[in-house]
Amino acid sequence: MSRRTLPLTDHYDVRRGEDGHRRLHPLVRGFPLLRYPLLNKGTAFTEEERVALGLDGLLAPQVDSLEALVDRQYAEYRLIADPLDRHVFLRNLQDRNEVLFYALLSAHVEEMLPVVYTPTVGLAVQKFSQIYRYPRGLTLSTRNIDRAAQALANVPLNDVRIIVATDSSAILGIGDQGFGGMAISIGKLSLYTVAGGVGPDKTLPVELDVGTGRADLREDPAYLGVKHDRLTGPEYLSFIDRFVEATLERYPKAIIQWEDFSKDAAFTVLHRYRRVVPSFNDDIQGTGAVVLAGVLNACRLKGEALKDQVVVVHGAGAGGAGVAAAIREGMRREGLSDEQIAGRVFVLDSRGLLTDDRSMEHYKKSLATPRALTEGWAGLDLESVIREGKATVLLGLSGQAGIFSEAVVRAAHTNTPRPLVFPLSNPTAFAEALPADILAWTDGQAIVATGSPFDPVTHAGVTHEIGQGNNAFIFPGLGFGAVLARVREITDPMVTAAAYALADYTQTNWPERTYPPVAELSHASIHVAVAVIRQAITDGVATEFNLRDLNDTELLTLVKRKFWQPTYLPFRTDS
């Protein structure tokens, strides 16, 4: 191997050998090779590789298979009791030996998702400065945004396709988290790889540290983010502009998932850039789609249609607004006019029902109910809206634990024998009600789904699985499909197609459920990706023209073939 000095951005290459098998061509050797998480195989380096790559004598004598390494790590993992400690354990593994991390995660998806993702990731966000170990991803802050292009050039990845970027202004249901939001970008991208088939070398978590509104963080000596108030207005937009510009330059094929931006910023950022760089907002669009899918399935379970429901959305942040828009689109597809829909979808914020005579942030206006429709109502608070509007579906996206009280749930139950009650706020402690309570208050009749994982509930001898209506069932497939089709833009119909694909997949394979089991995430994502590609072609935004001539089976086969699998590639040892 030649010993030229290599930029960090160029540390390996994958090529097919004469035998047709892919091999890694490392451009670093010796000890540094063990420090690249994407290249390190630990004791799985073969003897031949150890000799050829300058690793001889640096590793334990035993040569392990990936399977043996997975078993060993799993045994160690099981000795750890605390969820945050487990999260740190897995993150450290990811930063040491990335293939092993994904092999372990893939083998135990259902068990480990709550540790890598919600609810534990919420804790990891809050403790991020304390658990910070190795650097991962890209951090742009008010200190270096003027050098955004140089910062992106320093990222040691040459072909990033999926970026998850957050400004941390509204992480899950827990609000402004400053620099700690990086943990959510990292967690979302782990799902892209384990459930969405995107190789880890194609993913980049981004933290846009524009400051924090939290004085307690700014005053905490241990806090690692920039210690000033958040940028707002033109300064804020100029910051995001510079990020997008530098990203387009360095990664022209990348898609951006906007994550956990608060209210107005979520809409402003989405609309400002969605035609500049293919991008979507996970909380508005991903959550909207996943909830539409679950509500469609729940309606089917009770033998009704979506258009027969009256839906109350509690919470008017990015998630609530996205869900209301998705439900309206679903009703439109079932033939309702906008006027009819106005009497069937009610959105509330912390001040009660949004009515069009109220003053409110700009983005909320399209969610408001005409005041005339509420003529004669006893009140515009949650319980009154449920009673007066005859709500049959309660969707919680408010981050207000317990707001779906016994009185609220019983009110919905008087309108229908089987109310749909979805406390969707994350993490678990922010759920609007507990599934066991909802089932107790409705004699086991409610159909319940949550945002974070909950154990099954047994009521009067019947066990109810609690579907997880989390955008994890949408974004990995949506992003993967968009990458495979090389889309110019992510259109609204592509997002809606993802929702219907998830509903169909569930109905076909899990007819008794609102959502598939989390263990099936990757299968669900593959179906979502196929539907997204089809819709991208229909909408004229797919630039991967070869996909056009494929029939459904061929497209499915292609998506499965492109799905990244955690295996150790052999290294080239002949030079």
Ligand SMILES: O=C([O-])CC(=O)C(=O)O
């Ligand atoms: O991360 C999750 O679990 C779902 C989500 O986007 C949110 O709650 O903001």
Ligand SMILES: [Mg+2]
């Ligand atoms: Mg989110």
